[in-house]
Amino acid sequence: DGSPPIRFIVDERDANSCQITIKGLERMTILNAYQSIIYHGTVYQLEERDFHRIVDLKQMLPSPGTNDIPIPYTQIDHFLEKVVPDLKRMGNVELSRAFREKFMRTPLKARLYLDRIRNRLLAGLEFQYEEVVIQPLENRDMPGSTIIRDVEKEEEILAMMEESGFSKTDGGYLMQNEELEYEFLYHTVPKLQSLLKLYATTAVRNRLVQKKTYPRINVKVKKRERTNWLEFKFEMDGISDNQIREILAALEEKRKYYRLRSGSLLSLETKEMEDIRDFLTTVPPQEQLEPYFSLPVTKGANLVDAIEHKSIFQEDQSFRDFLDSIRHPSKLEFDVPSQLIGVLRDYQIQGYEWMKTLASYGFGGVLADDMGLGKTLQS
Structure with missing residues (x-):
């Protein structure tokens, strides 16, 4: 699975056109019956759309020995908006400096607006390129524009919104399901924030308790x-x-x-x-x-x-305090009863203090020794 390594180099050609140079296409063998490509001994199984794109590109070459396809400037809008995103699916697209200076890629500024009204989560989405603002649920076309759009990023954002379980409304999204809302706010929103700017009302921000809150x-x-x-x-x-x-x-x-x-x-x-x-x-x-x-x-x-x-x-x-007493038992002092001072031997005093220490911890213990050495007296 995957696509063979192809390079698409876009550059100016003359005053009326640019050209796309395709590197790697000449070394490919197309297997139409299997929707596959052989490249340097490796077989690539392609998706149907990508396979047909490569076949179309090979047929578009003016002659078998050339790798360049001319693109009139009158078709550049369609090329940038529709063709370039497909080329990026199949390989690496390189735009020359001269081409970029004339048709500079504009970064996508995506914004997501969230609000909660009457137990419903409402979402609005905007895509902006320079001064052009697109409402993607209404119309994503930009007629007459020479802007190179970040279609992949747009599609990624739209797919995440689609998979979250929202219902589409006129120009926005609506959700009225508590479990889906939790999944979206807790799991999906952090991912979206790496792709867009989030604007949320207080009602939305208070919907989730802060992560560091717990019993x-x-x-x-x-x-x-x-x-x-x-x-x-x-x-x-x-x-x-x-x-x-x-x-x-x-x-x-x-x-x-x-x-x-x-x-x-x-x-x-x-x-x-x-x-x-x-x-x-x-x-x-x-x-x-x-x-x-x-x-x-x-x-x-x-x-x-x-x-x-x-x-x-x-x-x-x-x-x-309890842990400290266990770790430092030497800090505990237990006086021998006055009537036994001078009676208990040193080892009997040690046994007595050991049992008093266990008792202070609330532990039980077993004092084992030879017969006649004073276990009863220590107890």
């Missing part, structure tokens, strides 16, 4: 009886617990977005939302998703690394 998980450590617990609470500015509960349910269902009470669409496809979904699959399942729950520290130890390195977590001071 954050506050992490605390609390002592309950003899066990330390990790407490997790999902928090989001201006969002109630009920909505957070619904957002978590939407994440679990792997939906693409969630509509807030304000009507704004919160994307569930960001990295942060993916991290939250992974977190929910890591912790023990709940009968009903709640914006807050607790785990014994011993069951949440595998989450410590994620809590410290992922932006979805907010560490409470109690959590930071």
